[in-house]
Amino acid sequence: MRDAREVVAGAVVRQGHLLLARRTWPVALAGRWELPGGGVDEGETPVAALARELEEELGLTVRVDEQLGADVGLPGGRVLRARWAELVEGEPQLREHSAVRWVDAHGLVSADLVPADRAWTAELAARLA
Numbered sequence: 716m717r718d719a720r721e722v723v724a725g726a727v728v729r730q731g732h733l734l735l736a737r738r739t740w741p742v743a744l745a746g747r748w749e750l751p752g753g754g755v756d757e758g759e760t761p762v763a764a765l766a767r768e769l770e771e772e773l774g775l776t777v778r779v780d781e782q783l784g785a786d787v788g789l790p791g792g793r794v795l796r797a798r799w800a801e802l803v804e805g806e807p808q809l810r811e812h813s814a815v816r817w818v819d820a821h822g823l824v825s826a827d828l829v830p831a832d833r834a835w836t837a838e839l840a841a842r843l844a
């Protein structure tokens with residue numbers, strides 16, 4: 716496992732619905748829903764990292780857009796950032812997650828999100844409304 720200082724997550728919206736993915740690990744986060752993403756490798760830009768992670772984990776080709784919301788501090792001094800991502804091609808495949816779903820604003824608000832991702836709920840819900 717990489718110990719990236721920076722983690723980037725993607726808000727992929729299709730037909731008014733946001734892609735959520737259900738984590739399988741660590742235990743504390745297993746079963747909870749996230750904006751999919753992962754750690755930025757050394758020498759990699761956050762934009763490239765997000766495109767790579769969404770391809771590796773879900774088989775999606777995306778075009779990464781601007782940042783959404785604020786930076787979120789993670790345990791261990793890491794920072795989590797989210798970016799909008801436009802789906803170019805692909806249907807989500809479960810390579811690391813146990814499930815995915817596309818949610819509207821109501822589904823987002825009622826989803827059991829990983830704690831850090833709660834920071835973006837209001838901005839995401841406004842976009843989906």
Ligand code: CDP
Pocket residue numbers: 716717719722723724740741749750751752753754755789795829830831832
């Ligand atoms: O895939 P990789 O190991 O690079 O990263 P990850 O396990 O997906 O994300 C690293 C850490 O960032 C996770 O253990 C979570 O604590 C956090 N994370 C989060 O809180 N919310 C997300 N949407 C994505 C990651």
